[in-house]
Amino acid sequence: MILRVLVLLLTVQFSCSIDTITPTNPLKEGDILISDGGKYTLGFFSHGNSTLKYVGIWFTNVSIQTVVWVANRDKPVHELQGVFSISEDGNAQISSQKSVIWSTNVSIPAAKNNINSTSLKLLNSGNLVLSSDNGKTIAWQSFDHATDTFLPGMKLGIDKRTGLNRFLTSWSSINDPSPGNYTFKVDPNGSPQFFLYQGSNPVWRSGPWIGQRWSGVPDMTKAYIFNYSFVSNPDEVSVTYDILNPMIISIFLVDGVSGTVQRRTWHEDSKRWIVFWTAPKELCDQFGECGAYGNCNPNSGNQYQCSCFSGYQPKSPKDWYLRDGSQGCIREDNRSMCRNGEGFLKLTSVKIPDTSKATVNKTSTLKQCEEACLRNCSCTGYTAADDSGEGSGCISFYDQLTDVRMYPNQGQDAYFRADAVTVAKYTNSKGRLAHKRLEEVLIAIGVLTFVILISSVGFFVYQKKKRDREEELERSLWTKDAGESDSSAELPFYTRNEIALATDNFSLDKKLGEGGFGSVYKGQLRNGQEIAVKKLAPNSGQGIHEFKNEVRLIAKLQHRNLVKMIGCCVQGDEKMLIYEFMPNGSLDSFIFKEENKSSLDWMKRVDIIMGIARGMLYLHQDSRLKIIHRDLKASNILLDRDMVPKISDFGMARIFVSEQKEENTTRVVGTYGYMAPEYALEGMISVKSDVFSFGVLMLEVITGRKNSGLYPDNPSINLVGHVWELWKLGSALDIVDPSLTDPDSDEILKFMQVGLLCVQESADDRPTMSEVVFMLSTNMELPSPNQPAFIHRGGRHSVDPSTSSAGAYSVNDLSITAVVEGR
Template identity: 50%
Template sequence: MEGYVPNSISDWNHKNGSGGCVSNRLGLLKCGDGDGFVKVARVKYPDTSIGALSKSGMSAKECEQECLRNCSCTAYLSTENEGPVDCLTWYDDLMDIKMYTEIGQDLYVRVNATVLAANARRSEGFLERRRMLAIPILSAVLALVLIIMLACWWRKKNRNTKGIDFVEAEELVEKQRHPELQFFDLDTIVAATDHFSRVNELGHGGFGSVYKGQLPNEQKVAVKRLSQTSGQGIEEFKNEVALIARLQHRNLVKLLGCCIKGEERMLVLEYMPNKSLNSFLFDNTRRSFLDWEKRFEIINGIARGILYLHQDSRLRIIHRDLKTSNILLDAEMNPKISDFGMARIFHRDQLQDKTSRIVGTYGYMSPEYAVFGRFSMKSDVFSFGIIMLEIVSGRKNNDSDLEDPSMNLIGRVWELWGKGRALDIVDSTLKSYQPNEVMRCIQVALLCVQEDSKDRPAMSAIVFMLSGESSPPLPKHPAFVYRRDSGIDVDPLLPNRSYSINDLTITTMEAR
């Protein structure tokens, strides 16, 4: 930051910043001699657990003066009109600052008069240069856009519509491997979905949208249409075609066929009239339709589906994105696992793999996968444990409506388990249930979300434990138990929100 240099240039050049930074020669503070503040925009502010003092009822100017009056104050942050805390000031080292591109708060770091003046000159020069460069840059951008538009028009004009592009060729190879996979023509799909009518839209995500359709033989289907503007999707589409066509199980959504025409890529799946599990669990009205008997059947059905993927199918599949929104319910409320775009195939003797492209959903991702990119069958086991806790409680893992807003669902269940009151987490809409079955599910779920992946049971053992054929052992400490006083997992400005809340599937996660 302004006025600071790395404490060890050598370590810094080797991407090791653990030594921190110190004031440079020009940046040494002289208290009261023209000190001021330089704004560092869009950052995760420093660790508030060390040397941080919070004050309320202060304006931004008052917050600045509060810090300026104390020679030990190194930085301040004003959140006027944004939260319950109006002013944060730091009186110690500034630890754990992260810069973002779009989100974050503005931090004001104290510097001496020399650095303050140099920063002001740079800001004025930047504004002047920006004004001078605006016109030529704008002209260049417009010219580039025009060139791209002309290139696209020329490509479209000269495309041989009878030819087959690279992706189509690959899909035809897949068809030869799987002759049972049906290829639908585009006109059939357009007619079945009433020209992709909004009325028939069942949902949408990063890949595109899903539509309800009816084929000429009156069979109802779900059409998953890849968006042409999607940043993801092509690889996920090919992955789903390659995988689902080979998988047949009553607890997996069945792939009926696909449609490839020009830029269009679509999957035709069996229609699930009751949509996804989360549309019942997290709806205050609809979750009452799920009594304990049905919830227990759903838990066992999901477990059997995952066991088939891990052990009983011709392939060993790691799903990598198991969550309640990817569990669909048929007309009889039987669960079926869907969305295999993120799945990976393992060799029979392969135990784990590693990737730099993290995919999945916050709140369902195992710690070793979210942090280090390592995934295995135990990653799916962790996700299944979260799903079990959500089915039992009717609450999301990152639910902010828990009695203690600084704790997520895992932490709340673990706390109640230690007190012998685990049944307190049971969904209040359940009028009757089998306490032994519920306790067994809670205990198995806690085994699934243990921090060390080696401690988590395999899906075969989980199915046995759920059936009552074997007794589950006592669980060890789970992963991701958030507390307000941890200083990193809970935002003091947003005390009811955890950094790990997200309902959307992500396809790339960079280090934080």
């Protein structure tokens, strides 16, 4: 018996080290292959309760089963027993009851003479290799037939000699490995680049390889974790990469659920995959978001991220106004650009245009490229072919310049053809600027000389008069306007020096954030009180009227869920508001950031929603003034030390008289995605406008998603529309923030129903804030919602671009941390 046990143990140990299938040793269900280094495992697998079985490769030591390759992804083995074996002609095949389900289907001449010389081996790279002649000749390998995952050492691209095209195709769903709707493949035309497609439609473009990185991946740096290699020659166009530290487990894949390409890295301590990089991750990443000759800038500070090149104007002003820039831009007055005094203007820090129809000259200098392009009237622009500073060459464009976007840094310079009038305007403006600066320098020298010559007494007199003027400005600012019943004279005033001292002279270390209005800094007064200073930019959309409005409103309002103003400062052109400091920042930093979501359980989210609702009820009904906020959104909700929500930013608020129900305004302000339709389209404002914004905000808190986010299954729909579609199907809980553990499903559905009632298209169908508070606080039977407003992106009717106060755009992060489900 002891001998039998020893033999059994030796047999098990031997079988665990098997990495090869031979004609005499097939792989049956329940058996596995493990690569020689132990990194990868091959075997039959299935998901959940499914009876469908597949042959796949996954990581051996990753606790979440992560399948990186599937053989029979569109031909699963059903309930019958499956076998993975070597057939009589030497091919690898999957069969069930003598029925062949999948085969490598290649010609192996040597197998006819000696079938036993053929084998199928799992390498420690994750490559499954079918070879003949006892391993001397490779007949087939899985690296040439990737599924959705790009592994280190694998090639993606085209072998022009054989016509083999290696590309990635997403899974249909998280549990279905059959080919999905997203593919990632190279376009070898022009200057080669990779595209992510949804069906046949491009979704995202990598841009061409420019020496050390792709033009469309500016955060790609010199090798420190990954070492990429790109080849483009008459024989092939391909990319491969290695991981410099063999202890790191990382994959690149096409995710069919989110419709993105992702770089994921396994974090052993937390037992999860970290999303290291993803694309597209914002609207400007979407292919052709601003069309031909349009430039997408998510950090412009304007209400719309698209702008036309100099000398161009929107092709369809109506669509442009509705925030649809896909038709792009056309030349102003259709001016000639062929041997008519035209030239080139520069785009700085951009993802260079689509190079599918470009040409590459690897030997020309940039100056030679400019001269050649100017001689050819079909040439629309040019750029450097190598941005690493280590080479030469240029790319010339011969089609419309499409899919251009700006980056805050690491972008590339590109040059586009401009007509003579536009070039002259640009040149003259630069000349005028230089002349103006010269004048300023001369004047400054004269003034400095004068100051040195005048007596110290005269200088002090000048300073005193200046201070008197500033004090007079401060006093005049707070003089009662006609018809006002009271003022905010009780509000403390601070000098600029006091605020500068409290914020270390507005140092970057004290900066909490910034938006279209300006910047916010943390500070500490001499008495030790912590403050937040809202320092308005000189070009802020919030002018003196809005500034006075915000100061006077907040000074008069007292409620637990409204931010408390401590004082203000007006000195010269500078305007500052001083608030109580909110140590937990704004609500959007919790509900939209993966690393912070888990700190908000369902009960805390209920408290936040109820706090905001009570604050809005106070504004609409319980305060001495009826106030319409007009810009209620997640970034304008601040959280104190105890996570109590505080409504802030009253610069756009409107005061109603007690009996007033609505008002029509020609100055529409607010943030796209939160504005009610009657306000965005007709300028009609009422308390129901705020109710609509509250409904959107409540759905964002419940789902952890932005209303303006992307939904790959239906890119024309927003969060409100997505919730509505799931609500109709009875599947609304599917979109609840997955970071919530053990939430109250009935209460969540009630809150979602109230949220949908708040975003009804007709203002009359929406509840008042008092009704909202009552519905959320009781178990009353709720009315059924109708289809909400603005559920399609085609309805981007939001804001007059000359008057709108846009929401802040997010800065490009270099990495994103998220929990990823395994498969």
